Amino acid sequence: MKTPNFFALVGLFFTLCLLQPTTAAPYESQQLDNAAPNYVVIGAFAKQSNALRFTNHAKRDVKLDARFEMNKRRNLYYVYVLSTHDLPIAIEEAKRLRVESEFTDTWVYVGSFADLTSAGHDIVIVPNRPEISSSQPQASNGIATANATDSYVAPADATPQDASGSSVNSAAPASTEINTSETAATTPPIEEASTAFVDDGTEGTKFFFKITRQADQKKLQGDVDIIDVDRTRKMGSYKGNTVVKVASPASKSGNMSIICDVFGYRKSQRDLSYSDPESGGDIIRDSNGAVVVPFELTRLKKGDIAIMYNVYFFKDASVMRPESRFEVNSLLDMLNENPKYKIRLHGHTNGNAAGKIISMGKESDAFFALSDTKEGFGSAKQLSEERASIIRDYLVKNGIPASRMEIKAWGGKKPIHDKMSPRAAENVRVEVEILED
Known part of the structure; x- marks a missing residue:
């Protein structure tokens, strides 16, 4: 009698599976607000100090333009690396980070962090995971085969949780010294950040x-x-420009x-005493007791x-990543502000080895995506030239006349660090030299 019951249960199981969708609902069908900012989020934390350490790790060690808010x-500090009104770009960048970086649980948050009157959604990349529930979004690391519609929109009141129901954050390497009392999550849960200060009780001024x-x-x-x-x-x-x-x-x-050090401006440095900051000339305290350093x-x-x-x-590409x-727009603003500016763009690579070069298609205007490209082979100097040229x-x-810009390609001749250094990624760069002002 046990055998027929077993096969009956198996048959019922496969019948139920066939009735389930094979992918999560496409994000295009979720009727999200196109005017809302879209944040590519790599972690969420209950403690501000942990968010700060995680942000510093992402900036210092992974070379991402990370921020937190x-x-x-x-009621969590979200650490994000890109803010854009273009949702497909945000989705593509989240997918790229899940494949190419240690942040394998990256997701997208759509909506304002501060405005509670508007809708807010966590979009989690979940290829072929029909078992995902709306109350507790999760994610698979097998994102490599996902397409742009493999996503799940969590409801506005959903909060990332661990198995015990506690709010959680994405984990960072131990070197960031994050408080281990916060449990690591699988997943969850520039637009100008809010200037409101949220005191999480940590020590400091x-x-x-x-x-x-x-x-x-x-x-x-x-x-x-x-x-x-x-x-x-x-x-x-x-x-x-916000209280910290x-x-x-x-x-x-x-x-x-x-x-x-803000791009397009001369670096500025101020020295002060933590115990007596107001001794620094024009440094004052505002009405809320914050030390204002101009x-x-x-x-x-x-x-x-x-x-x-x-x-x-x-x-291997002369195509810029979305972040x-x-x-680049800051450079555009600088050139628009002063029509007398003439610049030289210096391209650099890490090392001088020749190799594959992925370039924009001839008729393409996709400066920040690998959506229309061609593949060739060339020297490191050629790659550095193409990377400087793509910015030009x-x-x-x-709208900037080409006559105001020059290109200089160096390949790997002028590294900042040894090409085998842990910081060798900084050798891959473009520099802007001011020729006339």
């Missing part, structure tokens, strides 16, 4: 790094790096160097050279 709907343009006092988007002078080590990176909490360097003198930045001048730290290229868009071509397409 409190998602008030989830409130700071407001006021970053403005000297010419007109316009606020600038950027970060500052804080260096512990006594130990000559970086304490962390902090977002400008900075922990004490716990050194004998308490002296700190604060460095503000940075008035000036544009680059003739002879200056700036590295485009936040412009990245696809592997490069902000910095983008600027030309957006």
Whole structure:
């Protein structure tokens, strides 16, 4: 009698499977707000200090333009690497990071972090996972075969949870020293960030790094790096023009160097004492007790050279990755502001080995996606030339005369680090030299 019952159960199981969809609902069918920002998220944390450490790891070790912000709907700090109004670009970048980086649980959040009156959705890439439930989104690491419609939109009130029902975050390597009391998640759960300060109870002093343009006092988007002078080590990176909490360097003198380096502007540095910051001249405390440290930045001048730290290229390609868009547009703004500017774009690679070169198609205008490309073979110098040229071509397409720009290709002749160094990725870069201002 047991055998017939067994086969009956197996038959019922396969019948139920056939009735289930083979993929999650396409994100295009979810009627998401096209005007809402889309964030490519690599982690979520209950503690601000853990979000900061994770952000610093992503910036320092993985070379991503990572930031974090409190998602008030989830009551978690979301660490994200791209903000765009183009949802397909966000989806593609999330899929790329899941395959090509350690952040294999990357997802997309659609909506404002601060505005609770509008809808908010977590989009999790879930290829061929019909068992995903709307109450607890999860993700598979097998994203390599997924297509753009393999996604799942979590409801607005969904919160990422572990098996015990506790709120969680994406895990980072042990070297980031993240508090292990926060459990690692499989998955969940620039637009201008909110300036509201959310105190999570961590130790430290409130700071407001006021970053403005000297010419007109316009606020600038950027970060500052804080260096512990006594130990000559970086304490962390902090977002400008918003209140943040900075922990004490716990050194004998308490002296700190604060460095503000916004692309298109001259680097600025201020030194102060953590215990007595107001002794630094124009440094004051505002009505909420935050230490206000002003940075008035000036544009680059003739002879200056700036590295485009936040412009990245696809592997073996002269095509920019989506997160490069902000910095390239910053260069565009600089050239539009001053029609007298003439620049030289210097292209560099890591090493001088020849190899495959993936380039944009002849009629393509996909500067930030591998959607229309051609494949060839060439030298490292040729690759570095094409990478500098793609930035020039983008600027030309957006109204900058080609006569204002020159190209210089170096290949791997001028590395910043040894080509086998853990930081060798920094050798792959484009530099902007100001020829006339």
